Amino acid sequence: MVKRRDSTRGTEDEDLMMPVLTMREATRLLNVHSNTLRRWSDRGVVKAYRLGPRGERRFRREDIDALFTEHSGHQQANLSEAR
Numbered sequence: 001m002v003k004r005r006d007s008t009r010g011t012e013d014e015d016l017m018m019p020v021l022t023m024r025e026a027t028r029l030l031n032v033h034s035n036t037l038r039r040w041s042d043r044g045v046v047k048a049y050r051l052g053p054r055g056e057r058r059f060r061r062e063d064i065d066a067l068f069t070e071h072s073g074h075q076q077a078n079l080s081e082a083r
Helices: 011-015 023-030 034-043 061-082
Strands: 049-051 056-060
Touching: 023 034, 023 056, 023 061, 034 056, 056 061
Parallel strands: none
Antiparallel strands: 049 056
């Protein structure tokens, strides 16, 4: 489990009490490049939690699963349009 390094309280703290994924784990599940996931995180497509002194990103499994469902749906739509 991961704890936030700042002292704010509320739903974010509760969200982080569950297991989170590293950048590598999330990119493998989504089958995207790490730069793509960073860009999505910066644009607010998926919520990333910054941890440690280097500000490494971590992702909730539920958020990645939801993004995967959306991402795979777009890929299917693009494939059917190409035919």
